[in-house]
Amino acid sequence: xxxxxxxxxxxxxxxxxxxxxxxxELAGHLTSGAFWAPLSATLKSLLEAAGSGVLLRxxxxxxELYLAGLLVAIAIGAPLGLLLARVAxxxxxxxxxxxxxxxxxxxxxxxxxxSIMGFGFGxxxxxxxxxxxFPVLYNTIEGARxxxxxxxxxxxxxxxxxxxxxxxxxxxxxxxYTLTGIRQAIARGLVGMVVAEFFLSPSGLGQxxxxxxxxxxxxxxxxxxxxxxxxxxxxxxxxxxxERRFAAWRGTGS
Amino acid sequence: xxxxxxxxxAASVSLPAAAERSAVAAGSPLVLKTAAGIVLLxxxxxxxxxxxxxxxxxxxxxxxVFFQVITDAQFLAAAGxxxxxxxxxxxxxxxxxxxxxxxxGRVPAVEQALRYxxxxxxxxxxxxxxxxxxLWxxxxxxxxxxxxxxxxxxxxxxxACDGARSVPPEYLEVARSFRARPLPTLLHIVFPSSxxxxxxxxxxxxxRALIGAVVAEFFVSIPGLGYYILFNSRTFRHNEAFVAVIxxxxxxxxxxxxxxxxxxxxxxxxxxT
Numbered sequence: 307x308x309x310x311x312x313x314x315x316x317x318x319x320x321x322x323x324x325x326x327x328x329x330x331e332l333a334g335h336l337t338s339g340a341f342w343a344p345l346s347a348t349l350k351s352l353l354e355a356a357g358s359g360v361l362l363r364x365x366x367x368x369x370e371l372y373l374a375g376l377l378v379a380i381a382i383g384a385p386l387g388l389l390l391a392r393v394a395x396x397x398x399x400x401x402x403x404x405x406x407x408x409x410x411x412x413x414x415x416x417x418x419x420x421s422i423m424g425f426g427f428g429x430x431x432x433x434x435x436x437x438x439x440f441p442v443l444y445n446t447i448e449g450a451r452x453x454x455x456x457x458x459x460x461x462x463x464x465x466x467x468x469x470x471x472x473x474x475x476x477x478x479x480x481x482x483y484t485l486t487g488i489r490q491a492i493a494r495g496l497v498g499m500v501v502a503e504f505f506l507s508p509s510g511l512g513q514x515x516x517x518x519x520x521x522x523x524x525x526x527x528x529x530x531x532x533x534x535x536x537x538x539x540x541x542x543x544x545x546x547x548x549e550r551r552f553a554a555w556r557g558t559g560s
Numbered sequence: 561x562x563x564x565x566x567x568x569x570a571a572s573v574s575l576p577a578a579a580e581r582s583a584v585a586a587g588s589p590l591v592l593k594t595a596a597g598i599v600l601l602x603x604x605x606x607x608x609x610x611x612x613x614x615x616x617x618x619x620x621x622x623x624x625v626f627f628q629v630i631t632d633a634q635f636l637a638a639a640g641x642x643x644x645x646x647x648x649x650x651x652x653x654x655x656x657x658x659x660x661x662x663x664x665g666r667v668p669a670v671e672q673a674l675r676y677x678x679x680x681x682x683x684x685x686x687x688x689x690x691x692x693x694x695l696w697x698x699x700x701x702x703x704x705x706x707x708x709x710x711x712x713x714x715x716x717x718x719x720a721c722d723g724a725r726s727v728p729p730e731y732l733e734v735a736r737s738f739r740a741r742p743l744p745t746l747l748h749i750v751f752p753s754s755x756x757x758x759x760x761x762x763x764x765x766x767x768r769a770l771i772g773a774v775v776a777e778f779f780v781s782i783p784g785l786g787y788y789i790l791f792n793s794r795t796f797r798h799n800e801a802f803v804a805v806i807x808x809x810x811x812x813x814x815x816x817x818x819x820x821x822x823x824x825x826x827x828x829x830x831x832x833t
Contacts, residue, residue: 322673399596519691538683
């Protein structure tokens, strides 16, 4: 009974993916080549890019930018958030501004960065950092606000040292929230990466998409978009895994 | 002042933690927040004056051009075009995404068939498909609308699906025992009980829609706030361009706050954090 249900569920998934592939192929043959390329042509273009090393080189360039930006964002956002967790007056002073920056469409700042800083690697990393840092900071502060003051009071009543207070109360309490922020940063950083590769100096997978569209190589463009979709899915799953892994002690009350 | 101190002192004898919290809640944070705002603006002004070229946006420069820009017909037209496209796209996504999500949430076969497509397109940075969108729609306002719809549709569909699945089964059983037809069941049971999820989806979608519109304008060069920013920053009028950023932030924060208020006003039973 159960295996039959599992089988029928898998059958639907397999069927729908197969149908999608057939539609993709047909759409490529039925429309003009400038609009859409068949799946077969896309895969061929993907294999060519993989064989010639272009895919590896551009993918590595994209990942370098992405990881640099994400790591800087976490390195800034998490400690600053923790600091605001401990220093209540500073948190009260800054949290509204951080919330506004969290809601700001950072993409609107890209033209300023381009105009002031130019085309180098640094400004591109800055774009990724701007996209990724505020989710980390904002969620860490949310976590800080969720620390029950009783816990800090009890710790202090038992003469916890500052270090013990951090280790046993503040960090365990805020870490799950920080990871929610990191999950959001993982997704937003990818958007930042593509934006930087499109609008600052072209590089990486973004450049592959642009070149495909400029050379009317629709198959090449779809191949690069396909890689970015896969990257997005993999990163989102990884982010969810991280969040779940550390959400165990988050408590149901929050 | 003295009375205030006395009160807080008296309170601190009995309940130190509560007094501390009420002191923070009672007016002194406003002073603190304002002071922090002034410090941040002064820092911005100082750093730009000391280290950046003269054209870089700074608070004093933005203030001088602010009223001139927001009364400028060209700016108003740009703002109208962008916000209208965002509103239109959100409306399309809201209707189509809610329907798709409800069907996915209530019909397991549809959910299994569409799950991978919806989830993977939700995870895709919509910027990446911009060149494809311009191939289909040309360098036109339709390309912007399509980008906005693409950016916002999937977060609404996913939340509507989660909402439809979260309907308490007892409600559906009661409806079935009273022989309710599918449409009334959808309208009177599934829809109200998924509203908190829909609100969450719309908030998420609105942020993404705003980004989508701005990015599309950068890429397609059609009149709007994004293009206004691009054009003015290229011609080194950063103060003017920054006024458009302020408007974008205000639109985003304002929309978020009003959705929040609506949720608190009309869905007081739903306390989802």
